[in-house]
Amino acid sequence: MTRGLQKLQAQAKNNEKKAAAGKKSDGKAAAAAAIKYNCQFCKAPMSDLQTYREHFDAKHPKLAHPPEFATA
Numbered sequence: 477m478t479r480g481l482q483k484l485q486a487q488a489k490n491n492e493k494k495a496a497a498g499k500k501s502d503g504k505a506a507a508a509a510a511i512k513y514n515c516q517f518c519k520a521p522m523s524d525l526q527t528y529r530e531h532f533d534a535k536h537p538k539l540a541h542p543p544e545f546a547t548a
């Protein structure tokens with residue numbers, strides 16, 4: 477009877493591994509997707525256009541706006 481139990485435990489472990497692996501790859505994809513823009517002057521990574529605009533107004537107020545700003 478212990479054999480059947482061991483099999484179940486092994487299966488549970490495998491499922492945990494699969495779940496962990498899935499989480500890892502999802503996190504990586506999310507992290508990559510989070511960076512949508514890089515400031516064209518200082519190359520700082522920006523997660524969205526709003527952040528980029530705020531960064532631009534704070535750091536490069538005298539420079540012309542990049543073309544990305546016109547699209548949103």
Ligand SMILES: [Zn+2]
Nearest residue numbers: 515517518535
């Ligand atoms: Zn910048």
